[in-house]
Amino acid sequence: MTSKLGETAIVVGAGMGGLSAAAALAGKFASVVILDRDALPDGLGPRMAVGQGAHTHQLLKAGELSLEKLLPGITQEFVAAGAKQMLVGRDVKVFDFGGWMDECDAGFTVTSLSRPAYEGILRRRVAALPGVSIRQETSVRRFVVTDGKATGVELEDGETLAADLCVDATGMTGPLMRQLAEDGHAAFETEDVRINVAYASAKFRQKPEHRGETTGFFFLPGPPGKQFGFLLPIEDDQWILSVGARGEDSPPKTIEQLVEYAKAFDARVHDCIDGAEATSEIRTFRKATATRRKAWEAAKWPQGLIPIGDALSSVNPTYGQGMTVAACTAEALSDMLDKRGASGAGLGGVVAEYLPAAAEIAARAWNLSVNSDYVYSETEGERPANFVMNRAMATTLRKLAVEDIDFRVFRLKLVHMVENANALRDGPLAVRFFTALQGSMAS
Ligand SMILES: Cc1cc2nc3c(=O)[nH]c(=O)nc-3n(C[C@H](O)[C@H](O)[C@H](O)COP(=O)(O)OP(=O)(O)OC[C@H]3O[C@@H](n4cnc5c(N)ncnc54)[C@H](O)[C@@H]3O)c2cc1C
Known part of the structure; x- marks a missing residue:
């Protein structure tokens, strides 16, 4: 049996990121306290602080799998709440760069619900986990940092709460990272x-x-x-x-x-x-803007503070990646803490282990989406040095996907983050891919 890693973990933010993180922490701390400044609905309804909840929210396959691992049976709860299960490649019709993609069976389904319903079901499941409590209408002013370690939070009313581990899941407009920098406890670049x-x-x-x-x-x-x-x-x-x-x-x-x-x-x-x-x-x-706060290469970052979800990296929503990145990162955190619990390693150095893993997951979404955004003249700013090569690779993959079912399925898996773009370099499609890429660059 895994021993507890600490007495209390505090998660600030009860959105998809905070709830996924709390699912990862539950059972590993005697108590997991989720704080949110918003009033949270009892059921599956919308709420004020998550304005994006009124817009389509596709949960990608990788996100579904991560949530399922953290909270077994949750996909069936989505279905019981009225989610439609769509076979990717067949039921999800995609008009992409000039034409409707030909149908195929990608071999996996995704669910479709409104964002408030996804969040409401997740909140219900997480609230029922051992040791988890949710305090709504509780606004956090700052993380308390003592001798380079986050030791808790200070609420807007001045109350302080102590924790062995803190999570920042305050979303893209969450104020806490900026406050952390202003308080002199962190120094990081924002892109x-x-x-x-x-x-x-x-x-x-x-x-x-x-x-x-x-x-x-x-x-x-x-x-x-x-x-x-x-x-x-x-x-x-x-x-x-x-x-x-x-x-x-x-x-x-x-x-x-x-x-x-x-x-x-x-x-x-x-x-x-x-x-x-x-x-x-x-x-x-x-x-x-798409924004990422590069905690993973920060000159200064407190121990004991885990940023997750949009607070860390928030991309163009049209690619449907945000909830999935949060869920995949929470799964990675859960695996990391399980190993530490089993080996008796405790929480020492956990942030240094977590940040590169979180950065890698966020970068997969960031690279896919920002490279696509830069194709549009409406996206402002200087294109990165590898932009031309990245575009040539994306264009080649798109063309191959039109002609060849293996590439079409691969591309759908890439979009759903169950495949990694690196597989084009060393996976079974690599030779055909690079032959086509060379041909397109030569012509
Ligand atoms: C128009 C639009 C469409 C989108 N479509 C998709 C999609 O199809 N698929 C997808 O996966 N993603 C989509 N996204 C992105 C997705 O909404 C986000 O990635 C996701 O909501 C991030 O969750 P989060 O928990 O990190 O942040 P949020 O959901 O923003 O939650 C942050 C929480 O922190 C709380 N909070 C903030 N500050 C404080 C404080 N000081 N004290 C206490 N609580 C605080 C807030 O009240 C809020 O509840 C879309 C986004 C937009 C804008």
């Missing part, structure tokens, strides 16, 4: 890429002929097209439709404009929502 993405979304009751539908649509036409859109079946026989654009373009402001906007994507998408009753108001969201 911003100006992506300029705007979303507009609403939910619709499925028309009777579409009830039980497992088909979803991803419309990502590629440059020079600036517009994109997603239509997914979610709980309670609803569709969620998100449309958006890069740059200064404003997304629709009314339901009628939203439906009209979706007409341009495909007749099937339009047919699903045309005449369907809207079950929500239209909501908009603008994300100006």
